[in-house]
Amino acid sequence: MTLILTPGSATLAQLHDIWSGRQPVALHPSSHVGITAAAALVKKAANGGEAVYGVNTGFGKLASVKIATKDVATLQRNLILSHCCGVGDALDEATTRLMMALKLLSLGRGASGAAMTTVTLIEGMLAKGVTPVIPSQGSVGASGDLAPLAHMAAAMIGEGEAMFQGVHMDAGTALGKAGLTPIVLGAKEGLALINGTQFSTACALVGLWGAWRNAATSVLTCALSTDAIMGSTAPLQDAIHTLRGHAGQIAVARAQRALMAGSVIRESHRDGDTRVQDPYCIRCQPQVTGAAMDLLHFAGRTLETEANAVTDNPLVLVAEGLIVSGGNFHAEPVGFAADQIAVAVSEIGAIAQRRVALMVDPTLSFDLPPFLTPNPGLNSGLMIAEVTTAALMSENKHLANPCTTDSTPTSANQEDHVSMAAHAARRLLRMNANLNVILGVEAMCGVQGIEFRAPLQTSPALCAAMSTLRAEVPTIVEDRYLAPSIVAAAALVESGALAHAVDLPPFVKGHAE
Template identity: 40%
Template structure:
């Protein structure tokens, strides 16, 4: 499977399919024409020795320093080396791979002045799965994600570290093994590589893909819980949700009824009680609101995936050439979106933890055993799984603090407002992993509760899920190391995101 990159039409679904199918990228010919035209403009600037930021001048506070013509190329190499100040744990390989796709896609818009050689080098790295080791810390999210992207660029010129066939190695050694020369940066190209929001956006895309999948998984897990607590289905009636106008809420309610269709464990209002607690009754409102967030985030990410985010940008207006210094590298729109994603994800875990409490608390769970223990007192059962879930949702409340409301000046106050979007992206994935673990905990407990209630009474669709999950989570007949079950279900949920 190949993704045709045009610089204009890349979608999250393309990325998801690319990752699931171990795909390749291909550059559209019309995009390559734009690349050549924009490079010709850079060559003309060089030939005429015009004063243009980042091509014939220094960077940041040094933008007024003119560079000698014979040092234009060295300027770009110096830029990459000096800006490679990333720290901390590297981004996951999938994130760095998507980062390269996004960087290539933005160069193909024809506003960056990159050479065909650089574009082809990125294409080669992507298709050969030579994945740069990119530290995840050290970016302010404005002037581009300078430090992370510099590490990506180092790999292209044979000076960085890469993952190749799941082994971390020197880029230069891998290129020699593949008989591929390192790219020689030309004027403007270092700047074209590192001015941009690709790290925060790539991490945001991965978080979005997995968050959306978790949102759907949270529904069938909640449906198991609902049946185990003899929940009332009236609250999911379409009339209730159509009266409020939010389509995501309507859709969640419809999916919940579909999951519960045919169940012998659900009730109608007044049969056992008149109404359920909010964690059951308001699933469409709460989960639906998270899907509203996801839809907003998807739109903003797809805008950015097809955006020109470096500086300066090159335009042709008829016979006129424009080279304009602007600020498209500023990550504020994506920082806001990723902070919003953090909140939307967190609430899925918050309400799941409340359902977990209802399943294990003997004052709330009807006729189920305390903590679903096979021998209450001797065996603790699910007691501490609820503790663990409570810990994770509490941690999420700290991580969900918006990174985008912070700023700190840099570059001698030339760059005096920054987005902190990359911090938002990193914290977002931490939240995602916590959410996935909370949903996994609810699944482990709901499976056991359903077993006590009678799995033959489950709805057909949730019975299928029960049977599937029992292949990785055995019935709880005695206390055991439940962290193994939680991890196994969390791994299953992550894999489902790329099915």
């Protein structure tokens, strides 16, 4: 079934559906009037005598060079070919399709001047599964994601490369096999396609969804860790968190309290426990991960706004009869959102790693065996799994350094402040992958620790999560080749399967699904 998008009103849920599926995508017919009107205004300007940037002039520092009417189509084609300078690994197909849908939304606002034939081709490529091959490096996140979007536009004119039915081929062949015809770009159309933040925004959205899955999973893994060390649930009392008032903190405390409800392990040490307080990594989980969730919600609102925005230049203001240069292509909002997501991902991992360290340390884990092995000394258990989490935590701390503060001038100083949003967004993939492992190892430790508390049982909810993990990761009785178990645990985190094993409230799940 075709997913119909209304420009200006697309939701994060719709965008997630595009990314996670392969259904056709099309603009609501109500957008066609505005698209056609803007294209007509551009055509009129192209045939006029006045210089209009992007229509009959050069680009960037060459904006003062007037282009003859007969060369307007060549100008747009040259623009695309010359800007295909991306390098690095290709963007995955799912994120590329999301990027294409975001471009549709932008063009559909009727302020870009692209013809309906251009819009229709993008819809056709999404429907038939022709996916341009987009190198992932080369954008500085201002004047648009020029290089990545140029590779998309190149495929639309039959140049460059594309994927079709799982096969990498030249784009012209892919279009032909799909029964589609390359377009000839009209005035401003090439610029409308490559000026914009769609690459950065698509990557940031994927980073956001990965961060939400990890944030939600970390509430579960912390509950497992808390019961494993026989930690207290007193710090989860609602009054503590409502007194402070932060929505994320309140939601995390309530969710973790619900997950641990009915735990016999918890009730077994409610009276007579000589410990007064648990370490911060247990006691302050609502405050830390809750704050991260608040940040993710804020970033989500920013990215939803950007997904519905017109971000090319110049803009075609049909009501005013004007084509006006502006700066909506500058991806600072996306860069800021990506930097915020990175900080949240780093901190979720930092506190989770300390829980891993706590559980493997016999001096702190309340009588759990060293490194969670029943025969320590002969066996090392989860000793080096904890070291791996420390390595990944440190890497994420480094990657969390802000990217938006690292502007550099480009294009002969015409584009003298850039956002670095593309880099800010792309690094989230690596950070989330690292956090998948940290949380996977925490789950392994938490489940192993709870098993040592037998015959005492944890809560019904946590038993369900333990069963999900144990279906893929057997109990560690004697030392074994452990890497496959870590990979399996991380995969359960990445897929959301571990979080799905329990019932989490909507705020905690956020935009993870």
